[in-house]
Amino acid sequence: MTATVAVIGAGPAGLAVSRWLLAQGFEPSIFEQGPTLGGQWTAAAGRSGVWPGMHTNTSRILTAFSDLAHDGDLVFPSARDVLAYLERYAALFGLKSRIRCGTRVEAVTQTGRGWLVNHGSGHEAFDKVVVATGRFHTPVLPHVPGLDGFTGSAGAITSYEYRGPSPYRDKRVLVAGCAVSALEIATELASRGAARVVVTHRRQRYVLPKFVAGVPSDHRMFTRYGVLADEALAPAEVDRQLKEIVVESVGSPEQYGAPRPAESLFAAGVTLSQHYLPAVAEGAISVRPWLRSVAGSTVTFGDGHAEEFDGVVFGTGFALSLPFLGDDVRATLNLDGGGFDTDRYTFHPDLPGLAFMGMWDQSGGYFVPLELQARWIAYTWGGVVDAASDADQRASVAVSRAIGPRKTRMNLAAVAFARAAGVEPRLENWPALRRALLFGPLAPSCFRLEGPDALPNAPTRFAREAAAFGAIIDNHLTEREHSYWSCVEDALANGHEVVPSE
The missing domain is CATH 3.50.50.60 (FAD/NAD(P)-binding domain)
Incomplete structure (x- = not known):
């Protein structure tokens, strides 16, 4: 029997994870409280912090998923452009019929055999749940006297x-x-x-x-x-x-x-x-x-x-707010204590069948790491990659609790998820792309070079995207790049062991 998954949210995170869950044979149902898909990119008052005239501060190459490029040649798309992109993405993978718009999830609770989702039309049991509601909906207003x-x-x-x-x-x-x-x-x-x-x-x-x-x-x-x-x-x-x-x-x-x-x-x-x-x-x-x-x-x-x-x-930031999660789930995650105690922002060993998308704060665009996180979730639940051991998950959760909420960088998040999904390209396998893989953009195409769901045209596409704007036009390191890379090679030669980033 096909496993069912409730995906909460039809923004970029919910759409990406649904696409990859479908590819692994799951049956996702996407709950969206708004009247349409798109999440923040609808620019709808009261439901989005994106204002209608806003443009992205991330380039179109890094504001895309690996299966679909943007139309046109705008370097920094508008909110309207991104929403149109998400509409095309949902149509490409048959997601629109799975979205229940105007359906607000009121509660998510753990049951003996899975998860119970309460919403405006009643309640339903699911084998698994992915929370993809975003973390930029509850603005923080500082205390100022008067x-x-x-x-x-x-x-x-x-x-x-x-x-x-x-x-x-x-x-x-x-x-x-x-x-x-x-x-x-x-x-x-x-x-x-x-x-x-x-x-x-x-x-x-x-x-x-x-x-x-x-x-x-x-x-x-x-x-x-x-x-x-x-x-x-x-x-x-x-x-x-x-x-x-x-x-x-x-x-x-x-x-x-x-x-x-x-x-x-x-x-x-x-x-x-x-x-x-x-x-x-x-x-x-x-x-x-x-x-x-x-x-x-x-x-x-x-x-x-x-x-x-x-x-x-x-413009003073946002607090993570997931009010629909049951008290036992909130306690496990330490949400009311101001934390989000998870294994790499995604899983918790005491909450099997529950996953989170896009709940970290970072510098840089979210599309690339969101797709990689979605693939990790789908590959883990689908058996394509081994799930982290209980001990490793608990160690990661302990680190998350000890460090507390913190801002990361897009590349650190992307590579952490790529490694977990088994799709980080190895430098030795791509000598002609070595410079691009080191100092070029982390375009989504570079994570289709090898591993599950590798694409035959990924090398050509990644080379083209790395060379866009004249950034990487050959395979010879510049003087600065050589100096930087020598620092890393020297550290490794002196016995410094590389520790995976979170």
Whole structure:
């Protein structure tokens, strides 16, 4: 009898895992509380933090799955483009008939033989459940004395509620935060008619444009080499190399008139934003320390400066919220304690038949690691790859609990899932693609080179995608690439054992 799987969520994560579960012979039913598929990419008010005019900050090559390329040649697709892409993906794999739109899951509980899913139309038993609801639906609003009484005419909202610049025309706006949403919103407001835009944040991040020398920055920052370096080199050396790439590409924020970030890139963080620093340099955006208090429409900052604003937008992050999980499941995962205790964000040994998709926080795009996580889940449940042993799972859960919630990088997540799924390409098998596999983009095609579901055309496709924008045009390492790779080879030659990343 075919095993049934409830997939909760019809965004990119839910669609990807359903595609791969179908390939392994499972029968997925996709529950979606909204009226259509797409998740965040519907840009629907109240259900999405994507505003209609937003474009991705990740390139089209890394904002795609391995079975389907984007239409057209836009480097950074719009929200509308991504939604159309997901529609085509769902049609390609026959997923639309499996989506139950307008069906909100109220509870998921463990039973003796599987899982019980309660929803608006009743309850159903399933052999397995995949939670793919996303982790960017519950914005975190920091405590600021007096904020509840803010009287500016445009109000105080979070970036999740932001729908575009028109309500802020000719108004004075404060944007709080230094991650991508905050900086992109601030830039859009400054260029689309706001009278004044001020950004406030607790710490200055390094800021990298989406494009550097004609190449999307995610092609340079999120590489396989970066994973190997993270495993073989001292953290300080990895930090130095990443900071070198960023600062030599664009300089440091203080050169544009923004605050000086911490010397360590790991301590400061990095955000992709094409126009933010030039807007600061031109005076279109001012920067202030973190806000101290609010009185009416007046905001006082940490340096004592006070200023009146018509509106405030908080881009200050999200909390993981999975309210439909039963109390026993929540306790096992340590959700109410602020954790998410799992084996590589996916499984827990005490919750057989339950898996999670996309519940980690990272820098970089999610499409590539989501597909790899989906393949790991499908291959494990389908018997294509061996499930991790109970001991190994518990060790991974213990590490997750000890470290607590943390931000990772797209390449670390992608390669961790690729290894678990048995699809990480080995350098020695692809000498003609060696440079591309080390320093090229982690395009989804490189994870179809070998292992389960390898594709005959993957080498040609990956070579083409690595060469896009002139990033990897031959197999000869540049001087910098050679220097970096020598560091890793020296570490390995000196007996440093590579430890898989999480």
